[in-house]
Amino acid sequence: MDDAAVFDPPIASCTSCGALPPAAPAQLARCGPCKSVAYCNRECQKAHWPAHKAECKVRAAALAASVAAAQRESLEKAERAMDAAERLSAAALRAAAAAGDAAAQCVLGARLRDGKGGEEEDQPAARKQLELAAAQGFAPALNHLGQIYAEGIGFAEPNAAAAAGYFERAAKLGFPFAQNSLG
Numbered sequence: 001m002d003d004a005a006v007f008d009p010p011i012a013s014c015t016s017c018g019a020l021p022p023a024a025p026a027q028l029a030r031c032g033p034c035k036s037v038a039y040c041n042r043e044c045q046k047a048h049w050p051a052h053k054a055e056c057k058v059r060a061a062a063l064a065a066s067v068a069a070a071q072r073e074s075l076e077k078a079e080r081a082m083d084a085a086e087r088l089s090a091a092a093l094r095a096a097a098a099a100g101d102a103a104a105q106c107v108l109g110a111r112l113r114d115g116k117g118g119e120e121e122d123q124p125a126a127r128k129q130l131e132l133a134a135a136q137g138f139a140p141a142l143n144h145l146g147q148i149y150a151e152g153i154g155f156a157e158p159n160a161a162a163a164a165g166y167f168e169r170a171a172k173l174g175f176p177f178a179q180n181s182l183g
């Protein structure tokens with residue numbers, strides 16, 4: 001998922017002085033809070049701040065709201081995909097995971113880790129499936145791996161740094177702050 005394109009439409013010229021960037025629009029620095037304006041440099045930003053200040057506040061709030069809404073929608077989609085994967089037969093789940101379905105990889109990984117749902121416990125295979133889902137930026141898998149490393153479950157030794165890394169990536173996708181237990 002690439003939210004950058006949705007929330008960062010290109011800005012062609014400096015909002016303050018109107019100068020075109022030397023090369024690509026990417027070379028203009030965006031206003032951090034609102035991302036809706038961009039400048040050549042700190043001087044241009046400072047010069048424009050009195051004019052931009054009020055608008056910045058409003059736009060930053062709107063940006064935060066739309067990011068939160070998109071994250072919520074994406075997490076709900078992930079939840080629905082997990083529910084659907086849970087209902088698949090063991091064979092269909094394996095096929096979906098092999099075809100690259102992140103929710104199927106996440107569910108299969110959890111089953112392989114626990115030896116449940118018709119799967120023999122297989123820690124290396126569990127790790128592989130969960131990491132495949134995590135590599136796709138699938139938030140429930142990132143959170144799952146965070147919990148596994150936090151508690152040293154199955155294939156993992158307790159590793160606070162690894163756990164924090166996964167939790168942080170999940171949180172960036174809007175995943176609610178992780179619980180302490182796998183339940």
Ligand SMILES: [Zn+2]
Nearest residue numbers: 014017040044
């Ligand atoms: Zn400028």
Ligand SMILES: [Zn+2]
Nearest residue numbers: 031034035056
């Ligand atoms: Zn701004």
